[in-house]
Amino acid sequence: MDGLKDKVIVFAGAGGLAxxxxxxxxAGGAKLIVGDISEAAAERTVQVAREAGGExxxxxxxxxxxxxxxxxxDLAVKEYGRIDGLFNVAANIHxxxxxxxxxxxxxxxxxxxxxxDVNLTGYLLTLKHALPHMIAGGGGSVVNTLSGAVYAGMPDKVAYSVTKAGIGALIRHVARRYGKDxxxxxxxxxxxxxxxxxxxxLPEEFRDMILTGTPSPRHGKPEDIGATVAFLLSDLSEWVNGQVLCVDGGTSMRP
Structure with a gap:
């Protein structure tokens, strides 16, 4: 993907989507600093980037x-001199x-x-410490991870749903407050x-039930999300700001 060469991207979280x-x-030539509760998981994610041509x-x-x-x-700035992007994907999903x-x-x-603490305050903390460096360097891109749970009205997982909705407000705050930067x-x-x-x-029966209500003929793959996040972190999305993209096979169909 174009618009990623030599960009320094901080990852908070190192699961399948990361x-x-x-x-x-x-593959676009970016440089990643990946953090996770499991350093081994973070290293595996970095290795994926290396094998694709990055570091x-x-x-x-x-x-x-x-x-x-x-x-x-601080490690990102020490090793690479700047921060161009931030991808928040960590979640309390043990x-x-x-x-x-x-x-x-x-x-x-x-x-x-x-x-x-993890899903909402953690995102605030990464923004608090990364944004000054991004602003000093002339700007950059932040991508936060929400969930279809924000729109579905889940009967359980109340804390997860509420924190993911809060991330939406955080996204718009940063876009409005720091867009001119x-x-x-x-x-x-x-x-x-x-x-x-x-x-x-998630049991297979539950997954099948969800697919029944999805216009797409299949469930999502990590690569579906990865491609969207990469686009938002690249220069190709320079005029996209304050938005939440639903990558869900058409389930939510928000206007």
Whole structure:
């Protein structure tokens, strides 16, 4: 993909969507700094970028920990001199945590708070520390990850749904406040994408039910999301700002 050569992109999160995106960015010649709660997962994502033709570094990152977020941003600036893009894809999706996220009556406040700390406060922290460097360099692109859960009205996963909706407001705040500084702020809202985590957390019967209500003949692939994120991080999307792109096979069909 054009418009990515030598761009320095920070990743917060290193799951299946991040790895798919890393492949596109690496092929475009980008330089990645990937952080994840599992440094081994971060290294695997960086390796995808290297094998595609890019380069990068991996670092352990708990996105809810401001000191660790700052350390990742500082590493990017130290090694590459600037930051051109930020991809927030981390989420509180460990199976044990997913099981604790229920509904407004039954959810434990500790489960609610942990999801907010990771899914929403964590995104705030990466923006807080990355944006000054992007602005100093003349601008850049931010891509945050939402979910189709924002629009579906899920009967469970209340904390997950609420935090993903909050990310939408965060996207528009950054676009409106820092657009004149050359910063573009957008998001992707994936539908049901068959990552390894999805296969682990969602029974096949549930996946089949979702597909029945989807205009597309198949579920999403990580590469579907990766291509969209790569476009938003590239110069090809210079006039796209403050938007959330639903990459969901037509499930939501928002105006």
């Amino acid at each position: 790895a798919a995106t890393a492949g596109y960015l690496g 990068g570094l991996a670092i352990a990152l708990d996105i809810s920990n401001e000191d660790q977020v700052k350390r990742q941003i 199976p044990d945590e997913v099981a604790r996220d229920t509904n407004v009556i039954d959810i434990e406040l500790s489960a609610w708070q942990r999801t907010i 050359g910063v573009r702020s957008n998001g992707v809202a994936p539908g049901l994408v068959l990552t390894e985590a999805t296969k682990l957390n």
